[in-house]
Amino acid sequence: MSECAARRLRSASVHTALNPVPYLLLGVAFVLLMSRAATADEIYFKSGYSRTAVVIREADDAITFKTEMGVSTIRRDKVDFVEKATQEENQLLLRKWRQKELALKEALEARKLAEKRFEEAQLAKGLVKFEGQWMTPEEREHTLSLRKRAEDHHRRFEDEQRAKGLVPFQNLWVTPEHDRELREMEPEIYGLYDEITSQRRTVGALRAAMANVASIEEAERFSRRIEEMNREIDANTEKLGKLLNRADEIEAASVSYQTPEEFLGVLGPDMESE
Incomplete structure (x- = not known):
């Protein structure tokens, strides 16, 4: 067992009649499909936790990395070690994160469009919206x-x-x-x-x-x-x-x-x- 693998083992520890769910399910299904494990940099913290990320910059006193939530910087003395992936593996993960972000954005836009069309249809019937009901x-x-x-x-x-x-x-x-x-x-x-x-x-x-x-x-x-x-x-x-x-x-x-x-x-x- 390599030293890196051994260290990794030690560190492991609106009310409306419209139902927009189908649009969200499409987005969620795509997100789940894209969420399969992908190899990337793994940051192991001295607290015992680890995080899959893409390291952007390393300095003597800090490490800057990107996750699905955005870019963060942490003090070097809080990190135990970083297990590096290849550049190709990191780029693959970044693409998957971007695809997930786009899928969710498209699902939300589809829901908004469906709600807008539904509202237009109710107005065309001469209905009014009162306290969430048509x-x-x-x-x-x-x-x-x-x-x-x-x-x-x-x-x-x-x-x-x-x-x-x-x-x-x-x-x-x-x-x-x-x-x-x-x-x-x-x-x-x-x-x-x-x-x-x-x-x-x-x-x-x-x-x-x-x-x-x-x-x-x-x-x-x-x-x-x-x-x-x-x-x-x-x-x-x-x-x-x-x-x-x-x-x-x-x-x-x-x-x-x-x-x-x-x-x-x-x-x-x-x-x-x-």
């Missing part, structure tokens, strides 16, 4: 009219809740007292979630460390610490449960907006969930 002008006006009615309906609901003295909290309408209570509870709930998660991680780390102790006394110390952490987890879990139960009680007494079926899909997702 429809008749009458359908668009109907959608806009329905949306206006839906927004008016939602606005009347909000006015009714304010007239009752309710205030919004997230997607609920609650009394001012419940609003204050929920806002006080919210950071405490999130804090308990975070604390319980952290405590459970600690218990897991303690159990892992306990498996490697050298004496019974040390194991007992770990065991006591784990028991102590579990008691804290139980106490925090109980606190969290009480807070969540209270939040559920407030939610049960609250009011939320229910979108009428005739308006579903017309309002935005954020408004529909209210």
Whole structure:
């Protein structure tokens, strides 16, 4: 085995009815065909990685090389060694990279052309594009009219809740007292979630460390610490449960907006969930 081969072994480690997929598949198929392994310069880095490239220039302090992504320069002290290919092999790889680039460019141009022709065909039918969909002008006006009615309906609901003295909290309408209570509870709930998660991680780390102790006394110390952490987890879990139960009680007494079926899909997702 040559020294070079031995060193190489050591270093190895838009919404539209048009479907443009066939054009892309042609480009991808060509790219895959051209992606078969080609011999070229191989740069082996001291980090253990290697890269197929074409070395353009070598200096005492740096190496400049070309890959499919472009031209890069790396410090010489980061390179272990470079396994050189012949000039003909490097030129073959450069041609393959260029052919892949042209194939992808042609596939994208074909897709754009197909989309343009499809759009022209829809316009010729008298259709209009509205929020990514092609429809008749009458359908668009109907959608806009329905949306206006839906927004008016939602606005009347909000006015009714304010007239009752309710205030919004997230997607609920609650009394001012419940609003204050929920806002006080919210950071405490999130804090308990975070604390319980952290405590459970600690218990897991303690159990892992306990498996490697050298004496019974040390194991007992770990065991006591784990028991102590579990008691804290139980106490925090109980606190969290009480807070969540209270939040559920407030939610049960609250009011939320229910979108009428005739308006579903017309309002935005954020408004529909209210």
